[in-house]
Structure formats: C-alpha cells, structure tokens
Amino acid sequence: MKAIPLLLMGCGGVGRQLLRHIASCRSLHAKQGIHLRVVGIADSRSLVVPSNVSTGELSDELLSEVCRLKSDSGFSLSDLPGLGESRAYLGAESTSKMMEIAALLGKSTGLVVVDCSASSETVNILTQVVDLGCCIVLANKKPLTSSLESYDKLMSFPRRIRHESTVGAGLPVIVSLNRVISSGDPVNHITGSLSGTLGYVMSGIEDGKPLSEVVKAAKSLGYTEPDPRDDLSGMDVARKALILARLLGRRITMDSIEVESLYPPEMGPDVMSVEEFLSKGIVLLDKKIQERAASASTFAMVLRYVCVIDQNKCKVGIREVPKSSPLGRLRGSDNLVEIYTRCYNTEPLVIQGAGAGNDTTAAGVLADILDVQDLIP
Numbered sequence: 001m002k003a004i005p006l007l008l009m010g011c012g013g014v015g016r017q018l019l020r021h022i023a024s025c026r027s028l029h030a031k032q033g034i035h036l037r038v039v040g041i042a043d044s045r046s047l048v049v050p051s052n053v054s055t056g057e058l059s060d061e062l063l064s065e066v067c068r069l070k071s072d073s074g075f076s077l078s079d080l081p082g083l084g085e086s087r088a089y090l091g092a093e094s095t096s097k098m099m100e101i102a103a104l105l106g107k108s109t110g111l112v113v114v115d116c117s118a119s120s121e122t123v124n125i126l127t128q129v130v131d132l133g134c135c136i137v138l139a140n141k142k143p144l145t146s147s148l149e150s151y152d153k154l155m156s157f158p159r160r161i162r163h164e165s166t167v168g169a170g171l172p173v174i175v176s177l178n179r180v181i182s183s184g185d186p187v188n189h190i191t192g193s194l195s196g197t198l199g200y201v202m203s204g205i206e207d208g209k210p211l212s213e214v215v216k217a218a219k220s221l222g223y224t225e226p227d228p229r230d231d232l233s234g235m236d237v238a239r240k241a242l243i244l245a246r247l248l249g250r251r252i253t254m255d256s257i258e259v260e261s262l263y264p265p266e267m268g269p270d271v272m273s274v275e276e277f278l279s280k281g282i283v284l285l286d287k288k289i290q291e292r293a294a295s296a297s298t299f300a301m302v303l304r305y306v307c308v309i310d311q312n313k314c315k316v317g318i319r320e321v322p323k324s325s326p327l328g329r330l331r332g333s334d335n336l337v338e339i340y341t342r343c344y345n346t347e348p349l350v351i352q353g354a355g356a357g358n359d360t361t362a363a364g365v366l367a368d369i370l371d372v373q374d375l376i377p
Ligand SMILES: NC(=O)C1=CN([C@@H]2O[C@H](COP(=O)(O)OP(=O)(O)OC[C@H]3O[C@@H](n4cnc5c(N)ncnc54)[C@H](OP(=O)(O)O)[C@@H]3O)[C@@H](O)[C@H]2O)C=CC1
Pocket: 009, 010, 011, 012, 013, 014, 015, 042, 043, 044, 045, 076, 116, 117, 118, 119, 121, 122, 139, 140, 141, 142, 165, 166, 167, 168, 169, 196, 222, 223, 224, 225, 226, 355, 356, 357, 358, 361
C-alpha cells in the first residue's frame, strides 16, 4: 500500500468536507493501493499533528471529531479534547512546525500540502515548501493571484502543483485548459460565468427574489467566500480570471483586470463588518439591481456576471445576455466556461456544471491529491 502524507491548511467548509471525503473513500483508495495519511491539520491559529509525523497519522476518529467541533465557528484546533498521542501547536509555533514537517517529509516520504484556507498568508509557507520537494494542492486562489514572483515560484515545478478547484470548483477547467495549451492550440479568448455565488444570485434575481435574500441563501449553501463581499465585489471572479490569464502566459497582476462591484465603497470591509453588511447594508442594494433586471427582461435579456479574457483585456462584470443564450440559460450555482481556440474556433470547448459548494470543491481537491500520487516515492 502506498501512503500519501498530507498536511491540510484550512478547516472550514471545504477543508472539513475534504476530511470527510478522505475517511469515506478509505476502501476505494485501498483497492487502488493508496492510503492518505493525514499528518497535520491547521486552522488560522493552530496546528494538530500526530506524535510521530514520519510514520503516524491523525486517526479517522480524530478527523471526524475535528469536523464536528470545527463546525462551531470560533472553535480552535488547539482546544481539541482527547488528542491522545497527537499534539497541538499555537500561533507562530504552528507555522514553524509545518515547515519542520515539510523539511522532514518533502524529500523522504513525500508530502502534499493542501491549502483550503481563504487566506493570503499561506503563500509564504507554500513558496517555501516547493523547494523542500513537497507537492501543492490549492482550493485557495490567493496564493496564485498575489505577486508574479510568488506565482513563478509556485509554478517552478509545474508537475508538483494542482489547483483545479481554484476555478469552477470541481469542474475540469484547469486540466482542460492545460491540455489545450500543451497541444499548441492557441487560445483566442475565454468567456463565461465563473462564480457559483453570482450565478445563484443572478438567477434568483431573475426569479424576482431580492438580492439580500439570495446572497444570504448562497452563504448558507456554502457557495460564498467567508465574506460574501469578496464575491459581490467581483474580486473572487477577478482572481479566477487572473489564474486563467496567467495560465495563458499573460504576465499580469490584479490591477490589469477591469472589475465591476455590486456594492459601493461605503459598504466595504473597512467600513462595516460582514454581519452589519448582511443585516443592514445589502438590503439597500435590492431595488437598483431589481430595476436593472426588470429593464433587461423587457428585451428578453437577463443579467449575468460575466468574465472575458482575450488577447488585450481581462474584464469581469454584469452583462445583459439573451435569456435563450447558453449564459442566459444558466441556473443556480452552475458555472459555464467557453474556450475559443484555433481547433475550437466557431464552436467553443464548453465546460459547464456546479461551480461552487463544499462537496464538489472538496471532491476536486481530493482528485488533485490523487493526481500527484506518482510523484510520491
Ligand atoms: N466554497 C466553495 O464553493 C469554494 C471555495 N473555494 C475556496 O476554498 C477555500 C476555503 O473556502 P471555505 O472552506 O468556504 O472557507 P472557510 O472560511 O469556511 O474556511 C477557511 C478556513 O481556513 C482557515 N485559515 C484561515 N487562515 C489560515 C491560515 N493562515 N492557515 C491555515 N488555515 C487558515 C480558517 O481557520 P479558522 O477556522 O480558525 O477561522 C478556516 O478553517 C477558499 O479559498 C475558497 O475561495 C474554491 C472553490 C469553491
């Protein structure tokens, strides 16, 4: 049986679902001759590891307890009861311990470092562990959308990084695009609806529901970022656009992307908390977007939040599209990505399906982990 050691950063909706998938796939993986050995789980403040990271692992019972207790917001892994042989580290100690594990395992047993956080801080760890021989799997888009220097570092061993869930959750967007690129088929442009949240919001508005109501529903369904304004500002879609553009070889940063926000600066994170925004701010936006949708519908059009990447520009924002078009027919959290190339010229290569949600995202992360198994000694 081949053991694949893995260290998980982020134990929120996606991270916990990944742990559940790992435990529930034990017999399937055993049939494939594989065992996923969880050697660390980190949240924003702490890290839990087994007593011996070289041979030991966090038991499935502990993984299940982590999932149960972390469902309560505010619970820290360092407060886990019944750790037994396992140990918890807090604050700066947890970061040094992660680096120590990466140094110990990266080039010996191999180690997959999985980022299911929504933090921009993990990039410092990730850019260091690549040099220690580790593989990296990301659901978090921020490490790939910070500086070009960090991007180049993360991509310095392209076979060792997987990030399918950063665009389209579990949909095979990155792998499809990479295959097109590897085949030398030039990509002319990419267009689509890349946000599960904004897809759900726009089709809800089309059905006459208030923006404030559908955003809260999208949050409770696990579609939104921890702060839904990250979706409503267009920044989450812009990050996906940047990831795709950089894959196409564009040497650009976030400021090259034209982004339309659904809320004004005075409702931003520096001005009000998420709770205030959801309880008081967002209702003030209901009328304007409803009027915009009503005006579009008189011409048989609907509103969609669309991403366009072509040779010269990268742009994300609301567009009126015909109700009968592929984008107009999208419902709920479904994403649609159309890739136009020389081979897919008049009829694009189309990838469509659920584009958000903890289950599908964690499934994408798990498939990525299995995909690097040949790089584990
Ligand atoms: N939900 C979805 O549909 C999709 C999500 N994604 C991406 O997946 C990621 C996770 O999303 P989600 O699970 O919903 O987010 P959550 O907010 O539910 O969870 C984030 C987790 O990351 C932890 N965390 C924060 N900072 C750090 C850090 N520096 N080191 C380690 N852990 C940290 C948090 O810790 P604590 O518990 O202490 O707060 C929390 O456990 C995001 O980047 C998101 O963009 C991608 C595709 C789809």
